[in-house]
Amino acid sequence: MSVTSSITPKRVKTLDYLRGIMAACVMLYHFSIWTAGTLDVGTFLAKVGIYGVSIFYILSGLTLFLVYQSSFRGSWEEINSFAIKRIFRIFPLLWLSSLLTIALKYYQHKPLPTLWTLWLNITGLYGFISPGACISVGAWSIGNELVFYALFPFILWLLQKNRNGFYIFWVITCLMSCYISFYQLDTHILLAKQWGIYINPLNQLFFFVGGIAIGTFDQKSLDVFRYQSGRRIFVIVVLAFILYPVEGNQIQIVAGWERIVFSTLSFVVCTSFYATRGKYIILPLEELLSFLGETSYSIYLLHPLVFFGLKEVSMKYLSTREHFIISLLLTLCASYISYQLLEKPVVRLGKSLLSLR
Secondary structure, eight states: OOOOOTTSSSOOHHHHHHHHHHHHHHHHHHHHHHHHOSOOTTSHHHHHHHHHHHHHHHHHHHHHHHHHTTTOOOOHHHHHHHHHHHHHHHHHHHHHHHHHHHHHHHHTTOOOOOHHHHHHHHHTTHHHHOGGGOSSTTTHHHHHHHHHHHHHHHHHHHHHHOHHHHHHHHHHHHHHHHHIIIIISOTTSOGGGGHHHHTOHHHHHHHHHHHHHHHTOOHHHHHTTSHHHHHHHHHHHHHHHHHSOOOSSGGGGTSHHHHHHHHHHHHHHHHHHHHHTTTTSOGGGHHHHHHHHHTHHHHHHHHHHHHHHHHHHHTTTOOHHHHHHHHHHHHHHHHHHHIIIIIHHHHHHHHHHHHTO
16 A cells, blocks of 8 residues: 555645545455445456555555655665655555554454564564454555555666666566566465465555656656546456456456556556546546545555454344445544544654654
8 A cells, every 4th residue: 555645745636536436446345345345356346445545655655755856865864764754655544554453363262463573563564574464354465555656766766877777677676576477376276375475565566666766757658548548448457357257266366468568558547647647537526536536545554453343343234235334434534533633643743853864
C-alpha cells in the first residue's frame, strides 16, 4: 500500500484519486472474500484486489519522484530528512493498527505475536527480514514500502547521475520479478501456500522503480496518453482487466505470462492518470475521490479491523449483507477520523521537528 499520498506537496491530485479507488477496491475485495468465500479469479474484483496493491507501489514511486526530483542532491541531511518524514507518515498508523490487531486477537483467544514479531513490527524491519511477519492484515505491503523507501535515495541519485544506469536497474528489477514469477511460483500450487514467495520485496520492486520511470517520461511520450487518447486507453485497460480470461486460483494472475500482462496494464493505468490528470473522471465524483485519496492509508489498514471487530460484537444480529454494508460505512468513518486526528497531526509534527533543526 502506497502511503506517499495526499499529504505530500507538489502532488498530482488525480494520482490521489487513483490511490483512493484502489484502496476502496482492495477493501471491497477483502469484504467479499470474507463474507462469500474465495472469488472467481476471472472477476474484475479478484484481479484488482491483487493488482490494486501493485498500483499503490507504482504511485508511490511516481509521487516520491515528483516531490524530490528537483530538490534532492544526495546529501546525508536530505536523506535524514526524507527518513524522518517517512517515519512520521507511516509508523503511527501502523503501530495503532498493530496494537488494535493484538487486542482483537486477545479478545478472540487467538495466539498473540511473539516478542520477536512484535519487535519487527515496531521497527518496521519485518519487510527486510521476514515480510510475512506483519501483525496487521495487509501490512506486508507496508513492509515492502519501507524497503523501497530505504532504496529510494540511491535510486534517485542513480537517476540523476546516470539515466541509462537507472533504466538498466529497472530492467534488472523486472528480470528479478520474472524469475520469481516463472521459476519460483508454481501455478499448480495455491497462492496461499506460496505467499511468502509472492510478497518478497524483490518480486515487487519493479513496480516502485517503474513508477519513478513514469515520472521521467518527456512531454512527447505523455502526449500519447492525453485527452481523448487517454480516455480510450483507460477504457481499454479496464476492459482488459475485466475480460482477460483467467481460471483457477489467484496464483494464475501473479505467475507466468499473466504476471506480465496484468503488470503492464497496471503501469498503463497509472501513466494514463498521470498524463491526463484524470480528464476522464466524472466531475461529480471528484469530492468522493478526493476523500478516498486522502483516507486511503487508513482505509487500507483499518478495514480488516472494522470488519472482524464488528463480526465479533454483532455476529448474532446482522445478516451477511448487513455486516458488509455496515463494515463499509464504519471503515469510511473510522478512516476519516484517523486521517484528521492521527495522520495529519503527526505529519505536521514531523515537519515541525525538521524545521527546528
